[in-house]
Each structure stands twice: as C-alpha cells, then as structure tokens.
C-alpha cells in the first residue's frame with residue numbers, strides 16, 4: 234500500500250448513534266489520533282451535514298458512509314456535494330455499475346490533491362451470505378461476487394472497495410498494493426458477531442491486507458470504549474508496522 238494512502242490510524246470507528254449530541258459526547262472522549270470516524274445513514278439522517286462539517290473542523294478524518302446507488306448523474310452530484318463537506322472518504326455501491334462509478338470518480342477529479350476524498354465501492358455487504366445473494370438472483374459465492382465488483386470498481390477509477398476481511402487476502406493479491414481495502418465485519422476474539430456474517434479479528438484482517446478496519450459496536454457499545462479502541466490498536470500495531 235502506498236504510504237500517502239495509508240498514513241495515520243487504521244481503525245475507523247462507526248458512529249452509529251441516533252443523534253448529533255450523543256455522537257459528539259462519544260467522540261470527545263477519544264484520544265486524539267486514535268482513530269478515524271465514520272458517519273453513516275442513521276447519524277447523517279438525524280444530524281445532517283452540519284455534524285459532518287463540525288467533525289471535520291475538529292480535525293477528524295471523516296468517512297461519509299452513505300453508500301450512494303442511483304443513476305450516474307444523481308450519484309455524481311451527491312459525491313460532489315459530499316466532497317464539499319471536506320470528508321476524507323466516501324462510498325458508492327459497486328453494484329450501481331461501471332457508468333455510475335465512473336461518473337462518481339469524475340465528479341471528484343477536480344478536488345485539489347490534498348483534499349480529494351477517497352472514493353470507495355461497496356462490494357457484497359458483510360451481513361450477506363450465499364443464501365442472501367441467491368435470493369436476489371446472484372447465484373455465486375460471496376467471494377466471487379466481491380472479486381467481480383472489486384475489479385469493476387478498480388477499472389471504473391475508484392480508489393478501493395469495502396469488503397469483508399475474509400476477502401481481503403484474495404483482493405490484495407489480485408488488485409495490487411495501491412488499492413484501498415476497507416473492512417467492516419471486524420470482531421475482536423470472543424466478541425458478538427451481531428448481524429455480521431463474514432467476520433474476522435482485527436489482527437487477522439490487517440495481516441490479510443486490510444487497509445482500514447471499520448468497527449462499530451465492539452467499541453461504541455463497550456463498557457469502556459476508549460480501552461476497547463486501545464486494545465484493538467495494540468492488537469494491530471505490530472502488524473501495521475511490518476506492512
């Protein structure tokens with residue numbers, strides 16, 4: 234992985250909270266530089282772009298996880314609006330297709346170098362297994378569908394993909410070191426899987442080539458979130474230094 238893409242914390246904490254004040258109260262207890270932050274559908278719908286601007290102004294790297302999936306023009310304009318918020322990373326569903334992803338990438342190409350957000354394609358959601366795919370007419374194993382969508386994302390000009398850590402090794406080998414792999418579905422040993430299906434531990438995910446780990450409930454719902462985050466950072470530290 235090239236160093237410009239991979240400097241800084243590898244853990245992205247998913248701020249899956251019901252409202253802005255609750256999210257900000259949580260964020261204020263985090264040690265500076267210990268993680269990046271993800272604002273997803275629940276929090277964005279309730280707190281809106283102002284909270285994103287606030288987090289960015291506080292100096293946080295924000296992953297705006299709205300998983301855009303629409304006609305190319307609509308997605309391109311949504312990505313342009315997200316870039317205006319100063320976010321560090323944003324995502325679209327790779328299953329929206331090549332033309333949609335190319336339009337999204339084109340919408341970001343005019344952002345100046347330092348501030349150009351990373352554009353990431355969601356492959357197969359980590360909550361989905363083979364049976365879920367079959368029900369929507371995709372009759373292949375999740376890993377095969379992930380591979381197909383990741384390759385399409387790469388040729389469409391995206392910076393990387395969201396995938397399960399279980400697919401990270403295979404994608405790292407196929408797509409090279411400069412393609413960002415963002416992996417949710419990460420669970421410290423012994424933690425509940427919740428609604429995730431394809432999971433792995435933080436250390437194994439990094440070892441297999443994950444660039445960033447998206448972690449929500451194992452940190453946000455922990456009795457002591459700061460200790461939970463520190464334990465994850467300690468678990469991956471030695472492996473990150475070796476990569």
Ligand SMILES: O=C(O)c1cc(=O)[nH]c(=O)n1[C@@H]1O[C@H](COP(=O)(O)O)[C@@H](O)[C@H]1O
Nearest residue numbers: 247273298357358359395417447448449450
């Ligand atoms: O795009 C994502 O971040 C995402 C993609 C995916 O395939 N699976 C997935 O869980 N996520 C997000 O990652 C976070 C995982 O949260 P926890 O399961 O609580 O760790 C949630 O905010 C999800 O929206």
